[in-house]
Amino acid sequence: MLTVKNLFARVEEKEILKGINLQVNAGEVHAIMGPNGSGKSTLANVLAGKDGYEITGGEVLLDGKDILEMSPEERAREGVFLAFQYPVEIPGVSNATFLKTALNEIRKHHGLEELDAMHFLKYMKEKMKLVGIDQKLINRSVNQGFSGGEKKRNEIFQLQMLQPKLAVLDETDSGLDIDALKIVSNGVNLFRNKENAVIVVTHYQRLLNYIVPDFVHVLVNGRIVKSGGKELALELEEKGYDWVTEPVEASV
Amino acid sequence: MDNSQSKNKFISAFNNVEERMNGESKSPFHQLRKAAIKKFDELDFPTVKNEDWKYTNIAPILKHDFITSADVKTNKKAIEQFLIPGLKASLIVFVNGSYSKELSHITKQAAGIRIENLDALLKNEPELVMQYFGRFAGIDNGFTALNTAFAKEGTVIIVPDNTEVDGHIHILNLSGASGKNLISQPRNIIVAGKNSRVKIIESYHSLSEEENFTNTVNEVSVGDNSYVEIYRLQRENMKSFHVNRTQARLGKNSIFTHYSVTLGGSIVRNDTNILLDDEHSTGNLYGLYLTEGSQHVDNHTLIDHAKPNCQSNEMYKGVLNDSSRGVFNGKVFVREDAQKTNAYQSNKAILLSDTAVIDTKPQLEIYADDVKCSHGAAIGQLDDEAVFYLRSRGIGEEMAKTVLIRAFANDIFETIENEVLHDHLNHLVHEKLK
Ligand SMILES: Nc1ncnc2c1ncn2[C@@H]1O[C@H](COP(=O)(O)OP(=O)(O)O)[C@@H](O)[C@H]1O
Ligand SMILES: [Mg+2]
Numbered sequence: 001m002l003t004v005k006n007l008f009a010r011v012e013e014k015e016i017l018k019g020i021n022l023q024v025n026a027g028e029v030h031a032i033m034g035p036n037g038s039g040k041s042t043l044a045n046v047l048a049g050k051d052g053y054e055i056t057g058g059e060v061l062l063d064g065k066d067i068l069e070m071s072p073e074e075r076a077r078e079g080v081f082l083a084f085q086y087p088v089e090i091p092g093v094s095n096a097t098f099l100k101t102a103l104n105e106i107r108k109h110h111g112l113e114e115l116d117a118m119h120f121l122k123y124m125k126e127k128m129k130l131v132g133i134d135q136k137l138i139n140r141s142v143n144q145g146f147s148g149g150e151k152k153r154n155e156i157f158q159l160q161m162l163q164p165k166l167a168v169l170d171e172t173d174s175g176l177d178i179d180a181l182k183i184v185s186n187g188v189n190l191f192r193n194k195e196n197a198v199i200v201v202t203h204y205q206r207l208l209n210y211i212v213p214d215f216v217h218v219l220v221n222g223r224i225v226k227s228g229g230k231e232l233a234l235e236l237e238e239k240g241y242d243w244v245t246e247p248v249e250a251s252v
Numbered sequence: 253m254d255n256s257q258s259k260n261k262f263i264s265a266f267n268n269v270e271e272r273m274n275g276e277s278k279s280p281f282h283q284l285r286k287a288a289i290k291k292f293d294e295l296d297f298p299t300v301k302n303e304d305w306k307y308t309n310i311a312p313i314l315k316h317d318f319i320t321s322a323d324v325k326t327n328k329k330a331i332e333q334f335l336i337p338g339l340k341a342s343l344i345v346f347v348n349g350s351y352s353k354e355l356s357h358i359t360k361q362a363a364g365i366r367i368e369n370l371d372a373l374l375k376n377e378p379e380l381v382m383q384y385f386g387r388f389a390g391i392d393n394g395f396t397a398l399n400t401a402f403a404k405e406g407t408v409i410i411v412p413d414n415t416e417v418d419g420h421i422h423i424l425n426l427s428g429a430s431g432k433n434l435i436s437q438p439r440n441i442i443v444a445g446k447n448s449r450v451k452i453i454e455s456y457h458s459l460s461e462e463e464n465f466t467n468t469v470n471e472v473s474v475g476d477n478s479y480v481e482i483y484r485l486q487r488e489n490m491k492s493f494h495v496n497r498t499q500a501r502l503g504k505n506s507i508f509t510h511y512s513v514t515l516g517g518s519i520v521r522n523d524t525n526i527l528l529d530d531e532h533s534t535g536n537l538y539g540l541y542l543t544e545g546s547q548h549v550d551n552h553t554l555i556d557h558a559k560p561n562c563q564s565n566e567m568y569k570g571v572l573n574d575s576s577r578g579v580f581n582g583k584v585f586v587r588e589d590a591q592k593t594n595a596y597q598s599n600k601a602i603l604l605s606d607t608a609v610i611d612t613k614p615q616l617e618i619y620a621d622d623v624k625c626s627h628g629a630a631i632g633q634l635d636d637e638a639v640f641y642l643r644s645r646g647i648g649e650e651m652a653k654t655v656l657i658r659a660f661a662n663d664i665f666e667t668i669e670n671e672v673l674h675d676h677l678n679h680l681v682h683e684k685l686k
Contacts, residue, residue: 076643
């Protein structure tokens with residue numbers, strides 16, 4: 001589904017991604033782990049098409065289509081979804097209106113009819129139940145005055161509403177207590193199926209107890225230095241990142 | 253042409269009008285006008301050397317030779333576009349400053365409520381006019397002096413004690429005639445007695461594409477325990493000029509709420525001044541201006557806390573595109589006597605282009621010690637993070653920006669309880685931001 005080939009990206013002249021290779025197939029969950037500052041959010045943002053990154057090499061294909069040429073909205077309509085590490089507050093725009101607009105833009109892109117208010121409401125109610133999100137939050141402005149946990153839950157709610165092909169979750173576990181973590185993970189697990197894929201970005205192993213990955217990659221200093229199965233996450237938890245970092249750095 | 257030339261033109265116009273008067277020139281009211289023209293001669297039009305007019309150069313207004321009347325044909329059908337659909341309102345229409353009886357429609361009101369044209373009242377009950385005229389708007393600048401010197405038409409609203417005006421009162425001001433430049437100088441007087449309520453809309457529109465000039469003065473008295481709400485809606489063509497002064501005095505326990513919405517006009521200058529003149533009164537000033545092209549919109553406000561335990565809330569917002577320019581100057585005085593004052597001021601603007609400019613100046617002068625005052629200003633571009641967030645969910649860039657700008661602007665109308673009015677204003681904002 002997603003193929004990242006030798007991807008290089010820089011921010012303000014600083015090279016952050018230094019040749020990323022990644023193959024994610026439908027039905028898979030990949031975890032990308034790594035210390036703070038290693039480039040995890042950069043990778044996630046580059047996939048979603050955020051401004052401010054200069055792609056200096058490589059390509060990113062979604063089901064064979066080059067997405068680096070696409071605007072963020074085109075990527076979203078093609079099925080890329082980024083759950084933000086820091087969801088943005090948007091005063092004056094209600095969650096419901098925002099999601100209805102987004103959903104209908106995506107539907108239009110796929111030649112589907114727009115949902116009218118009644119059908120949208122019905123659909124939204126189902127998803128709200130699934131993620132355990134309160135009507136009060138839905139009526140409020142997007143993320144405005146939400147607690148950290150509510151913001152993260154809202155990201156997963158959006159994921160459920162928009163049903164993308166590829167979900168990239170950037171530190172969705174940060175700032176969550178154990179109960180919230182379970183709810184959020186449950187939302188992701190319910191989303192998973194044979195047709196879609198998930199990339200979980202985190203620097204703790206904790207989340208991976210709930211969202212169990214098929215593959216774990218270790219990102220250090222802009223490169224994937226090690227890949228393995230879910231047991232790699234446990235090993236990292238135990239030993240830290242140094243043991244994966246050093247040998248690779250030495251061999252460069 | 254410099255200021256003094258146009259000043260002299262207005263003075264000779266005054267003399268011409270006076271010559272054609274009969275007995276009226278002896279009336280006490282006309283003596284007020286005479287004093288005002290003398291004052292105008294002294295004060296002259298402000299220039300940018302005047303601190304209060306530093307950012308607003310009115311020379312382009314004075315370049316034109318304005319006439320005071322023209323033959324215009326309009327009718328009920330033609331003015332429908334300027335009305336607020338579905339709003340229950342008494343309608344008072346002025347065409348180029350002259351009251352139009354045919355177009356106006358005043359709904360039945362409780363006994364004692366007066367909703368009248370100033371000109372008629374001057375003829376029939378001059379003493380009543382004298383009782384209220386010039387009580388609040390002191391002649392301290394050339395435009396107020398000029399308005400007073402030529403005061404003739406306008407709306408007088410008097411609400412007796414313990415009375416509520418039914419529905420809104422919509423004062424509709426229409427300017428222009430094809431190929432001509434018109435001036436109108438409405439003078440509105442609003443007197444709300446004790447424990448009374450009145451809600452007013454003053455809207456301004458163009459009937460032509462030419463430059464017209466409106467110089468309005470509103471004097472408002474809010475009686476004890478009363479509620480007065482005014483909407484100033486400026487929707488003239490993009491060449492017109494508008495100088496508007498609203499001066500309100502608030503009595504004990506009263507509330508005055510003012511919304512200023514500026515969408516049209518080439519040079520617009522608003523002075524919205526309130527005096528919190530007795531305890532436990534509340535003044536709310538909300539403003540929104542959306543500018544494009546070379547529009548210039550200057551909002552000056554003065555909130556004068558003269559007495560203790562009063563509250564003021566002020567929020568002005570602007571969205572400026574192209575090479576338009578905004579000015580916001582918000583003065584708040586807290587007098588020595590005004591302990592326990594609560595004054596909140598916020599002023600925000602979004603600049604949509606590199607060539608749009610805003611000058612803002614909050615000015616707090618606090619002479620009491622036990623007060624709560626805050627002011628905040630935020631001038632900036634649209635939040636890129638927010639734009640990206642919306643786009644990352646499939647919403648196109650243009651739509652994302654529009655959604656954010658509308659949300660920013662519509663915030664000003666959050667406090668409007670009347671749904672029809674609320675939706676209408678939101679709609680106007682949406683149309684302008686298209
Ligand atoms: N906008 C930016 N400007 C400058 N440096 C940045 C910017 N964004 C990220 N970086 C730098 O890029 C590196 C990787 O950051 P990031 O991708 O956020 O890492 P992670 O998510 O793994 O913690 C860090 O050194 C960070 O300081
Ligand atoms: Mg990060």
